[in-house]
Amino acid sequence: MLIACISGSPRENGNSVKIINKVASYFQEKGARTEIIKLSEINIAPCIHCDFCKTNDYCNQDEKANEVNGILEQADAIIVATPVYFGGITGQLKCLLDKTLPVRRNGFRLKGKVGAAIATGGTRNGGQELAIKDIHAWMLIQGMVIVGDNSHFGGIVHNPLEKDDAGDMTIEGTIQAVSDLLARMVKL
Numbered sequence: 001m002l003i004a005c006i007s008g009s010p011r012e013n014g015n016s017v018k019i020i021n022k023v024a025s026y027f028q029e030k031g032a033r034t035e036i037i038k039l040s041e042i043n044i045a046p047c048i049h050c051d052f053c054k055t056n057d058y059c060n061q062d063e064k065a066n067e068v069n070g071i072l073e074q075a076d077a078i079i080v081a082t083p084v085y086f087g088g089i090t091g092q093l094k095c096l097l098d099k100t101l102p103v104r105r106n107g108f109r110l111k112g113k114v115g116a117a118i119a120t121g122g123t124r125n126g127g128q129e130l131a132i133k134d135i136h137a138w139m140l141i142q143g144m145v146i147v148g149d150n151s152h153f154g155g156i157v158h159n160p161l162e163k164d165d166a167g168d169m170t171i172e173g174t175i176q177a178v179s180d181l182l183a184r185m186v187k188l
């Protein structure tokens with residue numbers, strides 16, 4: 001069982017990294033393998049729609065994106081945390097999600113994987129749900145199976161993260177929802 005955890009923040013020690021570390025710790029304790037992908041460490045340029053991936057199963061522009069795609073293809077679940085930037089996801093995350101096009105065009109290789117999203121904003125109603133919708137759209141278009149937080153859309157938190165107890169519950173609910181679905185799928 002492999003859980004891929006993506007932080008869409010350019011900040012090395014920001015909320016998204018803390019959130020994704022918490023997610024990874026949970027699944028590690030359950031005995032799963034985890035891969036943490038931090039966009040503070042990886043520079044991915046925007047997709048230029050060259051269509052190389054229409055006839056090839058990888059991106060000829062971006063070796064880093066191919067590495068990430070390799071991890072995502074192996075994962076059973078993909079959990080994405082992003083800061084809210086102007087009511088949506090970060091540019092860094094958008095660049096990565098667009099660079100998964102080769103995986104879709106060549107066999108829908110993320111199909112059926114469990115997906116969940118978590119958004120962290122500067123303020124309580126800063127557009128977290130909109131940012132989550134961006135991630136959910138990517139997951140749906142990749143053929144993934146989405147869960148929320150067993151209540152609403154997923155993890156929704158705001159600054160300061162350490163004081164947002166209600167938000168923390170949505171992160172825990174999201175982790176639980178992913179975990180529950182994976183357990184059910186294994187039983188099948």
Ligand SMILES: Cc1cc2nc3c(=O)[nH]c(=O)nc-3n(C[C@H](O)[C@H](O)[C@H](O)COP(=O)(O)O)c2cc1C
Nearest residue numbers: 009014015016083084085086087120121122123126
């Ligand atoms: C360019 C930019 C745009 C932002 N836009 C929003 C926004 O629309 N809504 C919001 O609540 N916070 C906004 N923020 C604040 C961040 O979402 C917030 O500080 C977040 O917790 C940072 O996450 P990180 O620590 O993982 O980088 C913005 C920050 C930046 C740098």
